[in-house]
Structures are given as structure tokens and as C-alpha cells.
Amino acid sequence: xxxxxxxxxxxxxASGIWLILRPRSFQVIIGLSLLSYAINLFIFSMxxxxxxxxxxxxxxxxxxxxxxxxxxxxxxxxxxxIGFATTALFLVVLLASRGLTGGDHVDGREDR
Amino acid sequence: xxWSDHLVILPILLPLAAGALSILLDGRVxxxxxxxxxLSTLGLLAIAWILAWRTLGPGSLADGAQVVRVYxxxxxxxxxxxxxxxxxxxxxxxxxxxxLSVGALVFSLARWHRMGQHFHPLFQFLLMxxxxxxxxxxIFNLFVFxxxxxAASYGLALHGxxxxxxxxxxxxxxxxxxxxxxxxxxxxLVYAAAGTLxxxxxxMRAPLLDERSRTLLEMxxxxxxxxxxxxxxxxxxxxxxxxxxxxxxAPIAAMFAIMTKVGVYALLRFGWLLSDSRSPDFFxxxxxxxxxxxxxxxxxxxxxxSKETPRAAAFLTMVSSGTLLTVISIGDLSLVSAxxxxxxxxxLAAGALxxxxxxxxxxxxxxxxxxxDQGELAVPLLEAxxxxxxxxxDEEVGVPVPAVLAVLGIGFLACTLLMAGLPPLSGFIAxxxxxxxxxxxxxxxxxWIVTAALMLSGFATLAAMTRIGMRLxxxxxxRPPPKVRFIEVAPVAMLLLCCVALTAQAGPAMAxxxxxxxxxxxxxxxxxxxxxxxxxxxxxxxPPPLGSRTHQExxxxxxxxxxxxxxxxxxxSPASALPAPPAALPSAPAAGGAP
Numbered sequence: 001x002x003x004x005x006x007x008x009x010x011x012x013x014a015s016g017i018w019l020i021l022r023p024r025s026f027q028v029i030i031g032l033s034l035l036s037y038a039i040n041l042f043i044f045s046m047x048x049x050x051x052x053x054x055x056x057x058x059x060x061x062x063x064x065x066x067x068x069x070x071x072x073x074x075x076x077x078x079x080x081x082i083g084f085a086t087t088a089l090f091l092v093v094l095l096a097s098r099g100l101t102g103g104d105h106v107d108g109r110e111d112r
Numbered sequence: 113x114x115w116s117d118h119l120v121i122l123p124i125l126l127p128l129a130a131g132a133l134s135i136l137l138d139g140r141v142x143x144x145x146x147x148x149x150x151l152s153t154l155g156l157l158a159i160a161w162i163l164a165w166r167t168l169g170p171g172s173l174a175d176g177a178q179v180v181r182v183y184x185x186x187x188x189x190x191x192x193x194x195x196x197x198x199x200x201x202x203x204x205x206x207x208x209x210x211x212l213s214v215g216a217l218v219f220s221l222a223r224w225h226r227m228g229q230h231f232h233p234l235f236q237f238l239l240m241x242x243x244x245x246x247x248x249x250x251i252f253n254l255f256v257f258x259x260x261x262x263a264a265s266y267g268l269a270l271h272g273x274x275x276x277x278x279x280x281x282x283x284x285x286x287x288x289x290x291x292x293x294x295x296x297x298x299x300x301l302v303y304a305a306a307g308t309l310x311x312x313x314x315x316m317r318a319p320l321l322d323e324r325s326r327t328l329l330e331m332x333x334x335x336x337x338x339x340x341x342x343x344x345x346x347x348x349x350x351x352x353x354x355x356x357x358x359x360x361x362a363p364i365a366a367m368f369a370i371m372t373k374v375g376v377y378a379l380l381r382f383g384w385l386l387s388d389s390r391s392p393d394f395f396x397x398x399x400x401x402x403x404x405x406x407x408x409x410x411x412x413x414x415x416x417x418s419k420e421t422p423r424a425a426a427f428l429t430m431v432s433s434g435t436l437l438t439v440i441s442i443g444d445l446s447l448v449s450a451x452x453x454x455x456x457x458x459x460l461a462a463g464a465l466x467x468x469x470x471x472x473x474x475x476x477x478x479x480x481x482x483x484x485d486q487g488e489l490a491v492p493l494l495e496a497x498x499x500x501x502x503x504x505x506d507e508e509v510g511v512p513v514p515a516v517l518a519v520l521g522i523g524f525l526a527c528t529l530l531m532a533g534l535p536p537l538s539g540f541i542a543x544x545x546x547x548x549x550x551x552x553x554x555x556x557x558x559x560w561i562v563t564a565a566l567m568l569s570g571f572a573t574l575a576a577m578t579r580i581g582m583r584l585x586x587x588x589x590x591r592p593p594p595k596v597r598f599i600e601v602a603p604v605a606m607l608l609l610c611c612v613a614l615t616a617q618a619g620p621a622m623a624x625x626x627x628x629x630x631x632x633x634x635x636x637x638x639x640x641x642x643x644x645x646x647x648x649x650x651x652x653x654x655p656p657p658l659g660s661r662t663h664q665e666x667x668x669x670x671x672x673x674x675x676x677x678x679x680x681x682x683x684x685s686p687a688s689a690l691p692a693p694p695a696a697l698p699s700a701p702a703a704g705g706a707p
Contacts, residue, residue, distance in 0.1 A: 035290070082259045
């Protein structure tokens with residue numbers, strides 16, 4: 001299980017980093033999205049990976065070892081919301097840049 | 113808990129409410145958003161000064177004793193809930209950001225606030241993020257407030273639109289989004305290692321961690337400090353700064369001068385909180401000094417090379433940031449107070465310089481052709497997003513200032529003296545205090561390096577500013593004096609007069625900052641205050657003492673908590689339902705795996 005998550009995070013991060021280094025603003029935004037998915041998975045896995053265990057307290061269960069850690073799950077929700085909002089904001093800037101320069105190069109012009 | 117205890121949260125709530133209100137008023141009430149913004153900013157200034165007063169200990173100004181005020185949000189106990197912590201350092205930073213924001217806002221009221229949409233709400237949200245970052249007591253909320261601050265700054269950086277702003281803004285946003293992701297990695301690694309996100313909690317647990325968790329913690333700390341250094345614009349990480357700051361509208365660039373200091377603040381805070389015994393050394397290490405020196409060199413060369421005043425001012429911001437990083441890397445108590453004095457001076461001077469630059473270059477700009485700025489596609493799309501480039505109209509607001517070039521020249525001279533660290537103004541006192549503390553602290557080798565760096569950067573600053581000053585004020589005798597209004601000169605004068613006051617009252621100011629540094633260097637008062645923060649209502653079940661819940665004992669502790677939870681679980685109150693997770697789970701990454 002850990003190895004699957006680790007490989008998934010690795011692939012997402014690698015693709016994300018490759019994409020944000022590309023010269024097209026669309027590639028950059030996709031790269032940022034992939035990177036934020038990778039980070040979200042990473043935060044999630046930092047609480048320890050447990051299969052089939054609830055994050056919420058059940059009054060009849062007093063053994064705390066059966067629960068999954070709820071804190072990373074709360075963190076990841078916040079991170080998703082914030083990442084979503086900032087990506088949307090970046091998209092607006094991207095469109096404005098497209099409108100102003102007529103191209104989608106991140107520097108506003110091609111290197112010739 | 114009296115009403116005055118709630119003052120601690122007002123620096124966050126007031127801008128939030130004012131920002132929301134000014135969105136509602138926008139377009140309905142003439143001058144509504146501007147009035148709300150101004151009232152809220154002035155209110156923040158008053159609150160910041162009251163808070164700074166209330167953190168003083170019973171003794172004199174220089175007394176290291178401080179009253180740390182802890183605000184429990186929703187009255188959760190501090191080990192589980194979100195806390196705001198106000199100590200002397202955060203109160204000082206709040207007062208600085210409030211003072212700077214009053215200057216920037218009044219300056220913008222002359223004409224810049226009409227150049228685009230939603231200036232006033234974004235300005236308030238920026239203040240909310242900055243204040244929140246100074247007040248928060250845990251790492252994840254530091255991330256959240258960083259995001260609030262950055263999201264508002266993205267909007268403000270693009271304020272007024274135009275090709276250059278959008279291009280610089282896009283780079284700025286991309287770099288800072290990546291930095292935020294790195295900050296998240298750091299926060300989650302710290303949580304995995306220490307099982308907590310609270311700064312006080314972390315400072316207490318860090319020395320008790322075993323080797324494995326320590327490695328994780330240090331990796332987390334490294335990631336966090338990379339994120340902070342992007343904000344503080346250390347050399348290889350701060351290349352986004354000159355373009356973003358120099359293209360931003362003048363009052364906004366002035367406001368941004370505080371944002372690099374937020375990164376420095378976070379480094380100071382973490383570095384000193386974790387300075388006890390075996391704590392990792394990642395926030396004030398040798399390489400921080402090397403990075404700081406590189407930043408000074410890069411900023412000084414950049415200032416020498418730049419033609420436009422705002423660009424030079426942006427590079428000078430980097431120089432001051434590099435100086436701060438170099439100085440705090442030594443981690444000596446007397447250096448911290450000198451560094452704080454330098455921080456305040458350089459922030460106010462940078463704010464004044466960004467505003468002055470715009471005033472002095474105002475009609476030089478008009479000679480440039482503005483038409484080529486927009487491509488053919490531009491117009492419909494830009495109108496759709498409300499991004500059309502508004503050249504500020506020359507309608508009269510207030511009275512033009514007589515002898516305007518003389519006034520601007522005096523202001524420019526003051527900025528030069530402050531930035532280059534020449535006598536008689538406070539820039540000199542700051543650098544002198546830094547050098548004196550360096551030599552007294554006994555790090556002779558490093559003291560000479562820092563001396564050389566400060567002298568050379570001061571010299572480069574002086575050369576750059578002289579050249580710009582000659583171009584602005586002496587090059588063109590026939591140039592008509594720029595139209596400048598009192599409302600634009602007054603805030604610049606206010607910021608510069610603050611520096612003059614700092615110079616005249618350097619003794620009390622240094623004594624106060626010495627007290628701030630002493631409060632910072634004794635993290636136990638911070639940690640104790642957060643741990644023992646009194647709740648309004650008595651808890652139903654007393655959580656076990658924090659010291660026993662260390663990482664190694666995670667497995668042994670779980671049964672200990674169960675009896676505490678058992679009575680709570682039967683009670684209907686939601687307040688008792690939470691206290692489980694951080695205690696039981698730190699061992700999960702190590703032990704809890706799939707079969």
C-alpha cells in the first residue's frame with residue numbers, strides 16, 4: 001500500500017515539475033495542478049495509511065488504535081480548497097496574459 | 113475573559129469584515145469602500161499600538177519580561193485547537209505593518225485606488241493575511257494566512273493591469289504557488305515527525321524525538337525554511353521579486369515591502385522557538401549567512417544596473433532582506449535587537465521610496481508610448497475581465513504642492529541616507545548597532561565579512577541612488593515640475609518622519625527592541641503561555657500532561673488517554689469529542705502500515 005502511494009506521489013511530482021518548467025503557460029498550470037495533487041496525497045499519507053478505519057470517534061469504541069488520524073484529512077481538505085482557488089486565480093491571469101500578448105508563452109514572447 | 117482579551121483577534125477580524133463590507137459597498141456608495149478601508153486601517157493602527165503596549169511586562173521597556181497573550185479560538189484547549197499568540201515580537205510586527213499600511217493607503221487615495229477594480233477589499237485582505245501570519249500559533253495556519261496574504265497580493269500586483277504587470281504577476285504567482293506547496297510539504301513532514309502542528313507544542317517535543325523522527329523533522333524544517341526564504345527573497349529563490357515589485361503600482365509596492373519581512377519573521381520565530389538544546393539548527397545556520405551575503409551582492413549589483421527608480425527600489429528591498437538574513441543567521445541576542453531596528457527602518461524607508469519614485473517619475477513616464485502595450489486581441493477579453501488599462505486621469509484631488517521638486521528632493525535624500533545607512537538618520541544607527549553587536553559577540557571572522565558586506569552594499573546603494581537622483585532632479589532643467597498633491601506627499605513624509613523619530617528616540621527604541629529580542633530568546637515564556645492558556649469554560653475531561661505524550665511513548669500513551677476520554681464520550685458536548693488524534697497517532701507513520 002505504501003509503495004503504491006509513494007510511486008503515485010513520485011510520478012505526479014515528477015510530471016508536475018517537468019511541466020512547470022515548460023515555456024507554455026497552459027503547461028505550467030497543469031503542472032501546478034499535478035504538483036498540488038501530489039502534495040495532497042503526501043499530506044494524506046503523513047497520518048499513516050490505514051485501511052478501513054474511521055477518522056471519527058465512535059463512543060462505543062474506546063481503543064484509539066483503530067482510528068485513522070483525522071488531522072491530515074482535515075489539512076488536506078483545506079489544502080485542496082486553497083489550491084483550487086489559487087489555480088483558478090492563476091487561470092485568470094493566464095487568460096489576461098493571453099489577451100495582452102496574443103501568445104501563451106510564459107514570458108509573453110517567443111525566444112527567437 | 114474581558115472584552116480587551118478579544119483585541120488579539122481583531123487584527124484578523126477587522127480587515128476581514130472591512131474587506132467584505134467594501135465589496136458590498138463597491139459601486140453603490142460613492143467613496144464607501146475607501147472610507148471603510150481608511151477607517152479599518154486606522155483602527156488597526158490603534159489596535160496594534162494598544163496590543164504592543166499590553167504585551168509589555170511590568171518592568172521598564174527594556175525588561176525582557178513579556179506578557180504573552182494567547183487566544184483560544186472556539187475555546188478549545190491549546191493542544192488541540194487553533195491558537196493565536198501575541199508576544200512582543202508579533203506585536204511589534206503588527207504595529208509596523210499597520211504604520212506602513214496607513215502610509216500606503218493614504219498615498220493610494222490620490223488616484224491609484226481607481227486604476228482597477230477591488231483595490232480596497234484586496235488591500236484589507238492583504239492586511240488580514242499579514243496580521244494573521246504574525247499572530248498565528250501553528251504551522252498550518254501560518255500556511256493559511258500566507259495564502260490569504262498571497263492571494264490578495266496576486267490581485268494587487270496586477271492592479272492597473274498592463275502587459276508588464278501581467279507578465280511579472282504571472283511569474284510571481286507561479287513561483288509563490290510552488291513555494292506554498294513546499295510549505296505544505298514541510299508542515300506535513302513536521303506533523304509526521306512530531307505529531308503536532310502547534311509551534312509551542314513542537315518546540316517542546318522536538319528535543320525528545322528519537323533519531324528517525326528527528327531526520328523527518330529536519331527534512332520538514334528544511335522544506336519550511338525554503339518556503340520562508342522564497343518569501344524573504346533569498347538570492348536564488350528571490351529572483352521573482354524585482355520584476356513583481358517594480359511593476360506593481362507604487363502604493364502596492366510600498367505595501368509589499370512588509371511581505372518579505374513576513375518570511376524573515378517566520379524564520380526568526382521558528383529559529384528561536386526551536387533553539388533549545390538538541391533542536392535542529394535549520395533556521396539559523398551557516399548557509400543562511402552565505403545566502404544572505406549572496407542576496408546582498410545580487411541586490412546591490414541589481415540596484416547599480418537598474419535605470420528606473422522602482423526597479424532600483426525593488427533591488428534595495430532585496431539588499432535589506434539579505435542583510436537581515438545574514439544578521440539573524442548568527443543567532444545572537446544583541447544582534448536580534450539590532451536586526452529588528454534595521455527591519456523597521458528599512459521597511460518604512462522602502463515604502464517611502466516606492467511612493468517617492470512614482471511621484472518623481474510621474475511625468476517622465478508620460479513620454480513613453482503607451483499604445484503598443486496592448487495587442488489586438490486585448491480589448492474585448494480585457495474588458496470582460498475588467499482588466500483594461502486605466503491611465504490615471506489628471507483630475508485634481510487636493511491642492512498641488514508648491515516647490516514640489518524641492519520637497520521631493522529632500523524626501524529622496526532622506527531615503528538615500530536611510531537605505532545606504534549614512535548618518536544622521538536611523539539607517540546609520542541600525543547598521544552601526546549591527547556591526548557593534550557583531551564585534552561584541554566575538555564572531556570576529558564573520559564580523560569582518562558582515563562589515564565588508566554592509567559597507568560595500570551601502571556604497572553601491574549610494575552610487576545607485578545618486579545616479580537616479582541626478583537623472584530625476586538635475587538632468588532636465590526645462591522639465592515642468594510634476595503635479596503632486598498634499599495627500600501624496602503627506603504619507604511619504606509620515607513614513608520618513610517615523611524614521612526620523614526612530615533616530616531621535618534611538619535609545620528607547622533600541623531598549624524596547626532589546627526587550628523584544630529577550631522575549632524571543634526565552635521561548636519558555638511563549639511555550640508556557642500557550643500550554644497553560646486558561647479556557648473560559650472548565651474542560652469536561654482534563655487532557656493528560658503534554659510532556660508525557662512524546663513520540664516514543666505513543667503506544668504506551670494510548671491507554672492513558674482512554675480513561676480520560678471515557679467519561680467525555682458519554683457526554684453530549686462536542687467539546688469533549690476531539691481530544692484524541694495528536695496523542696495517539698504520531699507513531700502511525702512508523703508503525704501503522706498495511707499488512
